[in-house]
Amino acid sequence: MEKVVDHPKLLLYAVLLCACLSLMGCQRSEAPSPTPPAPQRIEVPVTVEVTRIITQQIVVEATPTPPQACRPESLDQAEEIRIGAIVPLSKPGAARYGFSMQAALTIAATDVNDSGGIQGKPVRLITYDSAGIPERAAQYAQRLITQDCVSAIVGIFHSNVGMAVAQVAHTFGIPLVVAEARADEITAQTLPEVFRIGPTNSMVGRWPAEWMASTGDRNGDGRLLAVLLAENSTYGQILDERLRQWLPQFGIETQTLPVDLPADDFTSVIARIVAMDTLPDAIFLLVQGESALNLAQQLLGAGIGPQRQTVLVMNSVALNSPLFWQRVPEGTGTVVARVGAWESTVGEMGRAFAGKYRQYFDTWPEGYAFTAYDSLRLVADALNRATTPAGDDLIRALEESDVELAGGHYYFPYGRANPPDGETVPAYMWHQWPDYPLLFLQYTEAGQDAAAMPIIWPEKYRTEEAPASR
Incomplete structure (x- = not known):
């Protein structure tokens, strides 16, 4: 016998199955979105350029002390008295004249020492060759003052050398006695330290x-x-x-x-x-x-x-x-x-100097030889009278000079106590010997x-x- 299916019951089962499936689909669509994952930490390497620092030991020296005159402040401190000279002894300077001046200076130093020196102290002459070059002469002048410790500088033939050395002497307060350089300006500057016993151009x-x-x-x-x-x-x-x-x-x-x-x-x-x-x-x-x-x-x-x-x-x-x-x-x-000076103008000292000079050159001394000799003798005379060999004391003694030397009678009518007015008395007469022959x-x-x-x-x-x- 054929089996018969109950369709209403089957339909009921089918409806229930669809409902369940529908319900499940609705629930899935309405569910919240899942929480996004936390971002990952990604480390990117960074290169940083750092300036290299070098530690170095730095020694900072104190500002050097300017050079100073080293002459003795009193004769008791000195074993000898040093006098500097600057003359031309090589080209392009007038070496022939310089040799004559150097011979005269050497004779003068010997004569001073033979007569007892300066207050019993021997004189030492220190000479440098200017070669007629002002810059070179200025360097040697500073060396004489700051290293050789001279009390004064003498000599000088060329005018441009005289101008240069005068400034150095003024800077350090050391007397300068010019023997020959003739430019009016050398003494017309009225520098306290500068004296001249040779003639001026004027x-x-x-x-x-x-x-x-x-x-x-x-x-x-x-x-x-x-x-x-x-x-x-x-x-x-x-x-x-x-x-x-x-x-x-x-x-x-x-x-x-x-x-x-x-x-x-x-x-x-x-x-x-x-x-x-x-x-x-x-x-x-x-x-x-x-x-x-x-x-x-x-x-x-x-x-x-x-x-x-x-x-x-x-x-x-x-x-x-x-x-x-x-x-x-x-x-x-x-x-x-x-x-x-000529034979009829000089006295005993002049004739004695001329005799010794002839042993070098077999001639009567030239004018610049007389003044070279007398420049050192004049300083020696002033040092013998000065309270101390210090600059101002020696300058004062030179201003007060009143002495007969080889070339004549030396004195300086115009100086700090009686300056030339520049009109009735020319400025170049400052510390200028007026009676040059x-x-x-x-x-x-x-x-x-x-x-x-x-x-x-x-x-x-x-x-x-x-x-x-x-």
Whole structure:
């Protein structure tokens, strides 16, 4: 028999199954979203550049003490007294002059020590070669003051060297006695430490002008006229310019005639003098060496000279009297310019120095040799009188100098107590010896020895009225 299925019951089962499945599907769709997982920590490597630090030991030194003068503050502290000198002893400096100055300084130091030194203490001379270079001289000046412990500096030939050393001396308060450097400015700066016993440029420039003005119109033509025969060299040019600067200031006319050297025949220049409307009162021969002697004889041979009331003025070459009379036999009446002490101006010390100097050079000492010798003797004299060798005491003693030395009688009328006013008294007269012997001598007899020549100017040193021949 066939089995019969009950469809209503089966349908009920099917409906219930769908309901359950539907319910399950609804529950799943309405369930909340799951919580997202926590973010992971990711470490990214970072490279950092660090400046390297180096630890180093640094030693900071104290500021160095400026150099100081090391001269003794009292003579009791010193075993010897040191005096410094600066002179030119090599090129490009004027070594020939420097050797003469060094010889004179050496003689002076020996003479001081032979006479007992300075208050019983021996003198030691320390010399440096400037070579004529200001910077080098300034360095040596500081070395003398701060290392060699000198009480003073002497010497000095070149003006630019003198200016440089003067500043160093002033900085350290050490006296400087200038023997030869001529620039007015060296003393015109009025530095307390700086003294000069050689002539200034202005003193040398005024010298022939003042002499000509004092002798007046020789030939009576109503004019004062000087002819300048200048050789074609630096020497001739410098002297020509100097005379043309100063002579007109004293009412003296000038005319320059060039002299071309080398030459033995001076006919052309002599002819120009002969052709002048008025002969000059003086003819200055600005010519060096034996050429000057040849020129003088040719002038005299042409009738130009004392016989026509014209005086010939020559330089120191004419002081070699044997050579002069050999080459200029008609030279009576010739005037000779001399810079520095001469045999008739010096005393016992000057003659003694000249004798010792001749052992070196077999000649009468040049002006700069006299002042080199006297610069050291002057310092020694001041140190003997000073309370102490310290700068200000020694400066005061130098200002009070009143002493006869080899080249003359030294004193300084203008200084701290009596400064020059710059108008009636030029500023260069500060600590300046006023009586430097700038001389005119004259041959008054044929064959006369130069040592016997009379001094005709200036009045302070005059031994005979001038001119002796007119």
